[in-house]
Amino acid sequence: MSEPAPDLSLPVLQSLYAYWAGKRQGRAMPDRADIDPIEMRAWLGHLMLVERSGETDYIYRLYGSAFVDQFKVDMTGQSIDKLPAQQADLLRAEYDAVVQARAPMSRRYTATFDYTSRDKRSAWQVERSWERLVLPLTGGGEAVRMLLVGAYPFETAEEPAK
Numbered sequence: 001m002s003e004p005a006p007d008l009s010l011p012v013l014q015s016l017y018a019y020w021a022g023k024r025q026g027r028a029m030p031d032r033a034d035i036d037p038i039e040m041r042a043w044l045g046h047l048m049l050v051e052r053s054g055e056t057d058y059i060y061r062l063y064g065s066a067f068v069d070q071f072k073v074d075m076t077g078q079s080i081d082k083l084p085a086q087q088a089d090l091l092r093a094e095y096d097a098v099v100q101a102r103a104p105m106s107r108r109y110t111a112t113f114d115y116t117s118r119d120k121r122s123a124w125q126v127e128r129s130w131e132r133l134v135l136p137l138t139g140g141g142e143a144v145r146m147l148l149v150g151a152y153p154f155e156t157a158e159e160p161a162k
Contacts, residue, residue, distance in 0.1 A: 006106035006133060009154075013133045016043050016150045017104065020135045028102050032137045032146050048149040050080075050095065057081065058095050058147070067151070098134045099144045106133045108154075129154045 005021070008014045019039070023030035040047065049062035060075040068074045080088045080095075098105050110129040132151040139145025 006104050008106055008131065008133060009108070010131050010152050012043070012046075012152055013106070013131055013150055016133060017135070020104070020148065027138075028142075029136045029138055029144070032139055035137065035148065043150055046150055046152055048075075048147075048151070050147040050149060052095075052099060052145055052147070053079070056092070058092065061146070070153075094134060095147055098136050098147060102136055102144060104133060104135050106131065108132075 023034040045064045045066040047064045051059045051061050053059050058080045063075040108131045135148040136144040137146040
């Protein structure tokens with residue numbers, strides 16, 4: 001298995017890819033059982049584990065704490081269909097592409113995020129750029145059954161001065 005690694009800017013995602021690649025052991029992709037949560041400590045808050053359900057749905061089995069903090073919702077146990085339609089369509093297309101190719105995929109994107117102060121007196125929006133890596137996993141066979149997704153912002157959003 002010598003296909004090129006995804007084009008990744010962030011060293012933390014490069015190391016996640018290297019971990020995944022090391023677990024393949026000559027196969028196209030590792031099995032979910034090959035991934036050890038203890039070995040994944042460095043990335044845990046920035047990981048999602050997404051289960052492929054049927055042919056068209058994806059369910060979050062793990063939704064990292066960094067995403068809960070950022071998006072103010074815990075999607076663990078929820079379908080991507082619970083997201084806004086445009087976002088769900090984008091993610092479904094991305095996840096379907098990884099399933100069909102049976103290979104990792106990365107992308108960089110910029111989005112506007114809403115923030116509210118702790119005392120709820122002020123709100124603002126911040127544009128942030130992220131990098132994502134989607135890694136396929138089997139479930140005891142050859143088919144992609146789960147996706148290991150790592151995502152990190154390029155910079156940390158700061159609360160504006162009061």
